[in-house]
Amino acid sequence: MLNGAQSQSFAKEPLDLQGAKEPAELKMGVPERFYFPDAPAPEGCPLSLPYSAPMVPGGFGGSAPATGRFLSPALSSCSAYRPQPPPAAAQPGGHGFALPPGELYPGGGELYPSPAAGDGCYPGAVQHVFPRGPLYPVPGYQLSGKIQVMLNNYPLWAKFHKHQTEMIITKQGRRMFPFLSFNLSGLDPVAHYRVCVDIVLVDQHHWRYQGGKWVQCGKAEGNMPGNRLYIHPDSPNTGAHWMRQEVSFGKLKLTNNKGASNNITQMIVLQSLHKYQPRLHVTEVKEGEGDEAYPSGNTQTFIFPETQFIAVTAYQNADITQLKIDHNPFAKGFRDNFDSMYTTAEGDRVTPSPPDATSCQQLLPGSRFPSFLHEQYPLPQSRYYNGEPLQHKEHPRWYFASQQPPAAPLDYGAYEGSYGGNKYMPFGVKAFPLPASPHATLPYYQEPHPFGSPPAAWQPPAKPSPGALGWFRPVRDIRPLPAGEEKGKDAEGWAEPASVKSVDSSDSGLFEAECKRRRVSPYASSAESSPPARNGDLYDKDGGADPGYYGFYGN
């Protein structure tokens, strides 16, 4: 309940939990300052996962729902779960908990069983859904037991979630965008784990886009054959491996082809116009254990409500289309003339994203980025590291790379030489000199996590090895400019595009035409989380080419 949109709904208005009540202790136990204005539920589209979060005495992150009527199988099957976990089962640290061995989540008919998950209830599995508590007020971050999971591209997911994410499904399979990407921590470096994702129905309704809103209509179709589980190709592997780099599911494809037989391991079969919730499963694999019982009792499950989506065969909401075009490098061809993008009011555009950052050296005012971060995700008092604010006085423009091309070699030497001793950047966070344009946008994978640095209680790898940064992998070759150098850099390589002339002065007529032509949302949307442009001098040859994205897919 403390995560993402739910926390926001909680803060602003009661959740429609279909009868579920907010536990009083939840409201009392979490100071308001720990909530974030992220990812409100789309209008007319109440947040799903109508569960409430039992607060765990002495900790947080109780994972079992109080009501699970329309939940994913594991959740729904836990409907009768009592909020207070057995103290003996509490994990060290008191965050999250595990059921005693052998104890099943009681009750719960399986409304939406996941074929891959068997009966949809993993005995002893830890369902972690409500991660944000006083100790971990971080959106896109969850903790269960010792395992910590961060949704890498949380800001982007939140942005999509705000408009009700849609995912295209095709016969041959369509990749998700945004795709699921996580950072794991707290694993036993030498133990072996499997990591997988499954996608389960959120509710039992058929959805329809009507009058600019998603509305429920009719009942969901019954069980559908087909794969619902995607096992990460690196599985099984050591905890060290999983913690070394982000765990991405970019190759996961969604299909509506029930008979899909080829690429079955890469495809998940869904039904159009149904709402789904991806879940991340982390399973410790003991020696001699096979794959058959998977997920098993050793599985810990993480659910990020922001990743909910409705499967469609064609986009319904123009805002979603525009977000996809703006952020998905593969859709670059649909980004229109750069000038036209910036003759509209910035706030009206969904996201101003240059088609080519090389030619368009988009510039952000240095003050803009941190400012937006602070506004969108106000940092709570607890957002300090080593007792100091994460944003250093002298280098206020810290940029947290939420994702990094896995294949990109890390110039760790240079990084370490410059910043290794910086106590503010212990997780591979590199300083990023924000350029000075109000329009710049980075490809989605560079969307900075609003809380790029883990909470103080985070346990990062002691010292990442070269190429293995643990948590936040820095953007390659980004180096901070010493104070005073920015101007010079601007003069040299930061050309102000002619098109940036009037961002704030919107020509309404022109904008309307543009909206019609480009299906741009007529109402204000989120351009705020667009990260800064990259300096062509410091990045790859094509600053807008999303090297990480393509690099990843090229694997």
Next chain:
DNA sequence: CTTTTCACAGTCGCGCGGATGGGA
């Protein structure tokens, strides 16, 4: 009328092969 399917154009990364340049 709604939903699905298909062909299309656009973009990009990757791999291959040829051209080029430096050193032995």
Next chain:
DNA sequence: TCCCATCCGCGCGACTGTGAAAAG
């Protein structure tokens, strides 16, 4: 002259959303 490394261009495949046609 030969060998090796690097650079460059081209073709291919993967991937995207669009829009029209087909299907239900």
